[in-house]
Amino acid sequence: MSTNYFDSVPPELIFLLSTSLSNASLNSFISTCHRFHEILQPELESRLTPALAKALLHWAAAAKPHIVAKLLAPPHSVCADHRQSNSQLFGPPTPLHLAVRARNLESAALLLEAGADPRQELELTCGESRQPLHLAALRSDLDMIELLLDHGAPIDSLSRPGGSATTVLHHFCTTGSLETVELLLSRGADLSVAGNRGPALGFVVHADHLPVVKYLLRNGADASVTVPLSVLLDFPPRSANLLYVAMGIPKPEIAFMRRQAGLEMQRWEGLPLDERRKQIMAHLLAHGCSKEDTMGTITMHLTALASGAGYGEEEFLQIVREMIKQAEDAIPTLVL
Incomplete structure (x- = not known):
């Protein structure tokens, strides 16, 4: 049918046709051509x-x-x-x-x-x-984020998916989106608000994003904080400082679950220390993260940690000490 044909249909007939249509069908019907919309839109709205x-x-x-x-x-x-x-x-x-x-x-x-x-x-x-x-953060929709912030959305509110707790800043620290982290801090996001991995710096250290680690430290993030560790079973340690987190020491419960499932034990490759990990550790040490606190946590739980990493206790300690030494040696090369 041509548009000319629709133009020739008497309005009375169009109205008659509409009386037998449901609201949904009427809405679809008036979308078929401009003439139907012009005549029947008032009828549709009167039904609302x-x-x-x-x-x-x-x-x-x-x-x-x-x-x-x-x-x-x-x-x-x-x-x-x-x-x-x-x-x-x-x-x-x-x-x-x-x-x-x-x-x-x-x-x-x-x-x-x-x-x-x-x-x-x-x-x-x-x-x-x-x-x-x-929801906007999960979709990385920066335009939507700015719109919501412009209308009073609380930037530091905590989302609680699956037992965790995160702000939008935590989310983008985890994804490593430096541009968005910069935007959120410029809009007033609080670096000290804690989620399930501690404050923002805890999230980014867990995720190993060196550029964001450096940016947060330059902008006042506290490198000395203690953060919770994600544990599935009743295994220590349950918290540690960020140097411990940056080292990537495996969780003892992972080794336990592999053994329970009859899977092969995997040794932790702490050395050689890759450049990104070394730089993160060095930046944390340079900004006040305590190696003594890290060693205290490791010594307190040495048996479980060494076993979970696949080493004897003394061999495990040697690896840990060498990692920290390499990070300390890198500090003079940093631009703080």
């Missing part, structure tokens, strides 16, 4: 009950910003933070969560300007929650 308008806002948030704008405005004036039940989620999302998850910047801006609260939590499973800012 408050409940239907709220449901449509959730449907439109991900991909239909023009509909979002219409639903937020009079006469509908749907609340921008309306939550709609969803049996697949423990806590229903707000339209803002849906827009952020779909990376729809235009919809998110409309919702925020209409009063959507960027602090609203999305409960994913029991005990797990994320704010819109955390």
